[in-house]
Amino acid sequence: xxxxxxxxxxxxxxxxxxxxxxxPVWGARAGDAALMRVGTALAIVLFGFISLSFATLVSAxxxxxxxxxxxxxxxxxxxxxxxxxxxxxxxxxxxxLLWVLVLSLxxxxxxxxxSNLPATLKANVLGVQGSIATxxxxxxxxxxNPFIRVVPAPAEGQDLNPVLQDIGLAIHxxxxxxxxxxxxxxxAFAVAALIDGRIDAAWxxxxxxxxxxxxxxxxxxxxxxxxxxxxxLGWGGWWFWDPVENAxxxxxxxxxxxxxxxxxxxxxxxxxxxxxLLAILAFSLSLLGTFLVRxxxxxxxxxxxxxxxxxxxxxxxxxxxIGGSLAIYAxxxxxxxxxGIFAPVSREGALVxxxxxxxxxxAAVFVGTLYPLALEAYNGAKITVGPPYFxxxxxxxxxxxxxxxxxxxxxxxxRGDLLGAAQRLMAAFGAAILAALAAVYVQGGGPVLAPVGxxxxxxxxxxxxxxxxxxxxxxxxPAATALARFRGLPRATFGAxxxxxxxxxCLMGIIAETSWNAERIIGAKIxxxxxxxxxxxxxxxxxxxxxxxxxxxxxxxxVRRGGADMGTIESSKRLFTARSMSxxxxxIRTYGLSQLYVSLGxxxxxxxxxxxxxxxxxxxxxxxxxxxxxxxGVLSLSDRxxxxxxxxxxxKPKPAAVPAE
Amino acid sequence: xxxxRRRLLLIFSALGVLGVAAGLVLFALNxxxxxxxxxxxxxxxxxxxxxxxxxxxxxxxxxxxxQDNAHVRxxxxxxxxxxxxxxxxxxxxxxxxxxxxIAEGTLEPDGSFRADTVLAKHDEKxxxxxxxxxxxxxxxxxxxxxxx
Numbered sequence: 016x017x018x019x020x021x022x023x024x025x026x027x028x029x030x031x032x033x034x035x036x037x038x039p040v041w042g043a044r045a046g047d048a049a050l051m052r053v054g055t056a057l058a059i060v061l062f063g064f065i066s067l068s069f070a071t072l073v074s075a076x077x078x079x080x081x082x083x084x085x086x087x088x089x090x091x092x093x094x095x096x097x098x099x100x101x102x103x104x105x106x107x108x109x110x111x112l113l114w115v116l117v118l119s120l121x122x123x124x125x126x127x128x129x130s131n132l133p134a135t136l137k138a139n140v141l142g143v144q145g146s147i148a149t150x151x152x153x154x155x156x157x158x159x160n161p162f163i164r165v166v167p168a169p170a171e172g173q174d175l176n177p178v179l180q181d182i183g184l185a186i187h188x189x190x191x192x193x194x195x196x197x198x199x200x201x202x203a204f205a206v207a208a209l210i211d212g213r214i215d216a217a218w219x220x221x222x223x224x225x226x227x228x229x230x231x232x233x234x235x236x237x238x239x240x241x242x243x244x245x246x247x248l249g250w251g252g253w254w255f256w257d258p259v260e261n262a263x264x265x266x267x268x269x270x271x272x273x274x275x276x277x278x279x280x281x282x283x284x285x286x287x288x289x290x291x292l293l294a295i296l297a298f299s300l301s302l303l304g305t306f307l308v309r310x311x312x313x314x315x316x317x318x319x320x321x322x323x324x325x326x327x328x329x330x331x332x333x334x335x336x337i338g339g340s341l342a343i344y345a346x347x348x349x350x351x352x353x354x355g356i357f358a359p360v361s362r363e364g365a366l367v368x369x370x371x372x373x374x375x376x377x378a379a380v381f382v383g384t385l386y387p388l389a390l391e392a393y394n395g396a397k398i399t400v401g402p403p404y405f406x407x408x409x410x411x412x413x414x415x416x417x418x419x420x421x422x423x424x425x426x427x428x429x430r431g432d433l434l435g436a437a438q439r440l441m442a443a444f445g446a447a448i449l450a451a452l453a454a455v456y457v458q459g460g461g462p463v464l465a466p467v468g469x470x471x472x473x474x475x476x477x478x479x480x481x482x483x484x485x486x487x488x489x490x491x492x493p494a495a496t497a498l499a500r501f502r503g504l505p506r507a508t509f510g511a512x513x514x515x516x517x518x519x520x521c522l523m524g525i526i527a528e529t530s531w532n533a534e535r536i537i538g539a540k541i542x543x544x545x546x547x548x549x550x551x552x553x554x555x556x557x558x559x560x561x562x563x564x565x566x567x568x569x570x571x572x573x574v575r576r577g578g579a580d581m582g583t584i585e586s587s588k589r590l591f592t593a594r595s596m597s598x599x600x601x602x603i604r605t606y607g608l609s610q611l612y613v614s615l616g617x618x619x620x621x622x623x624x625x626x627x628x629x630x631x632x633x634x635x636x637x638x639x640x641x642x643x644x645x646x647x648g649v650l651s652l653s654d655r656x657x658x659x660x661x662x663x664x665x666x667k668p669k670p671a672a673v674p675a676e
Numbered sequence: 677x678x679x680x681r682r683r684l685l686l687i688f689s690a691l692g693v694l695g696v697a698a699g700l701v702l703f704a705l706n707x708x709x710x711x712x713x714x715x716x717x718x719x720x721x722x723x724x725x726x727x728x729x730x731x732x733x734x735x736x737x738x739x740x741x742x743q744d745n746a747h748v749r750x751x752x753x754x755x756x757x758x759x760x761x762x763x764x765x766x767x768x769x770x771x772x773x774x775x776x777x778i779a780e781g782t783l784e785p786d787g788s789f790r791a792d793t794v795l796a797k798h799d800e801k802x803x804x805x806x807x808x809x810x811x812x813x814x815x816x817x818x819x820x821x822x823x824x
Contacts, residue, residue: 356682357682359686368689371690375697378701379697383705386705387709396711398709399709401709404705407703407704408697408700412697536764538746596769617742619746620742621744623744625746626746627746
């Protein structure tokens with residue numbers, strides 16, 4: 016396809032986005048149903064044009080059209096097809112195009128599936144979506160056009176940064192963007208409701224599926240980014256408190272708070288003003304993340320070649336949307352009527368605690384990430400706020416959250432019975448103490464926090480099971496009745512329990528990995544053996560191999576444990592010829608839930624090669640736990656109460672009460 | 677409890693949590709921030725051994741000595757001063773002589789630097805921003821040279 020088609024489609028998309036910003040909102044003001052309906056068509060057309068533009072860029076990459084500057088800078092004709100395609104968003108321009116593609120996808124989804132929304136709300140939501148699309152399309156066309164041609168066209172491209180030539184690039188950015196940009200919908204709903212001046216429990220019910228979907232995508236996106244960094248960077252770390260990671264963690268905290276406070280708003284008509292603020296904050300933090308990553312104020316693997324004019328432009332977008340939405344919020348929030356009241360010890364109270372601590376954690380990450388930038392701007396001092404800061408603040412704020420987590424679902428709405436909840440959690444307490452004792456036995460001295468943390472993690476997982484068992488009435492009613500009730504529990508209940516259990520499982524992995532990992536760094540010669548943890552590794556051979564666009568040196572290690580053969584691990588270093596850059600491909604072998612991790616370093620004098628080996632107990636639980644959390648979100652999303660039964664607040668205030676709630 | 681008292685309770689508990697969070701943040705910031713220094717800055721200010729620092733500069737040409745137990749010695753320079761760095765570990769893929777580097781670790785009593793983390797630039801076009809700024813100040817590196 017001709018790249019100009021893509022460029023032209025993008026210009027048309029901008030025109031459509033401007034119409035989408037104005038016509039439906041005007042229609043909503045004037046009460047003109049026909050004008051409001053136009054928004055639906057425009058949102059779908061917008062998605063069509065941006066898709067066409069994106070497809071054109073993909074085809075330029077697939078055909079290695081080196082007359083397009085972006086392709087020259089980031090592709091190579093010898094690159095495997097998958098990496099030609101993923102290379103589209105492995106650079107600034109292409110990744111911004113993916114960003115607006117996802118944005119317009121969500122807009123089109125609202126247009127298609129929002130038929131149960133009140134006409135004015137839908138029109139305003141699409142209008143706000145359109146304004147975000149307008150801003151980012153302008154940004155792409157004015158500062159980051161991926162379709163710029165180069166004359167004369169070079170014969171060969173400069174290849175993609177080898178670190179990005181990995182399956183991770185196919186998975187992590189699209190999922191992360193689905194999460195980041197998904198919060199644009201909750202943002203649009205919040206602003207639309209403020210423009211409308213009407214917010215009720217039904218609003219929370221419309222917003223919750225979008226917030227849940229965005230949250231689930233963001234969770235998986237972050238987890239996949241973490242796993243990618245883990246195996247690609249060769250240091251064996253899975254979280255670095257890198258500013259870019261923090262940029263994704265802040266909206267995650269805000270989003271987690273949002274999906275919880277939306278429940279209170281939907282069920283109890285309380286916390287309205289707060290929920291609206293969280294919806295605004297979650298997307299504002301996503302925009303902040305985009306700014307941090309794309310403006311080049313930070314140095315990071317994610318900051319592709321940067322240009323100051325882009326930073327200023329994104330900062331402008333940031334100020335306009337965050338400032339504008341907060342201004343409308345300040346104007347309209349006081350007029351919102353407050354809903355139901357509740358005692359401090361109640362499910363609402365527990366969710367308020369959860370919200371306070373989650374937002375405080377987001378704020379702590381915010382301060383730690385931006386303080387160095389602020390200080391440098393203020394007096395030029397260059398400092399780093401490193402992992403100790405984040406571990407201390409986020410750890411201390413999250414500890415009460417995870418401890419309170421099993422209690423929350425067991426408390427009743429309005430007024431809860433803390434003692435009763437504690438009694439029902441006896442089984443979980445017992446399991447936690449057993450787990451802590453087991454941890455003490457296994458580690459035999461060592462950090463005190465590890466057994467405590469393990470106990471806490473088990474407490475959460477068993478606590479989630481207790482919640483389900485209590486709702487079904489196991490032990491109180493005949494088993495057959497309880498089983499029938501268990502089957503009848505709403506999917507949202509299972510989803511919440513699953514997500515909570517996922518937190519516990521993730522925590523187990525984090526604690527086991529940080530407390531009990533073993534590391535070994537040596538210079539190894541061929542035939543030499545060394546131990547890491549309880550495993551014995553032998554460097555059998557080093558062999559050169561030829562890849563499509565790289566040369567590799569592969570180290571083959573055989574693994575033994577107590578004399579028994581446990582297979583082999585291949586770890587390699589790749590030299591990419593086009594950029595004369597090398598990457599480490601660490602060798603990982605999974606045993607149960609634990610992993611043995613080997614990466615190669617430089618060749619040393621005397622024929623040895625640097626080897627870094629780690630034994631990482633239960634490390635896979637970190638990502639499995641995150642996946643289970645997201646799965647809980649998806650399960651909750653599939654609840655028929657969210658899918659069917661178009662909520663009509665005026666006619667029927669609430670569906671029949673859920674058992675045991 | 678009346679509605680008003682409940683709301684007050686809510687507000688005070690929110691303030692309490694925020695206060696604790698703010699205290700934690702200040703305490704942690706005070707304790708854990710790490711300053712960035714170049715060799716000439718270190719020479720000028722007689723830093724106390726044992727202080728945790730990020731040392732940035734260029735890896736001096738022909739200064740890298742690799743030992744067979746995976747220990748490495750190299751010299752970091754910024755044109756105005758230089759400092760020897762000891763590092764036990766594997767160097768990053770992009771570590772090269774004559775290129776930018778950041779080493780995080782502590783200053784030893786003998787004036788050398790013991791690094792526990794070594795970071796090199798991520799790709800051909802880019803040098804750690806702190807290093808580029810520091811080198812510009814020293815006049816060693818000019819805009820547009822090698823690194824864009």
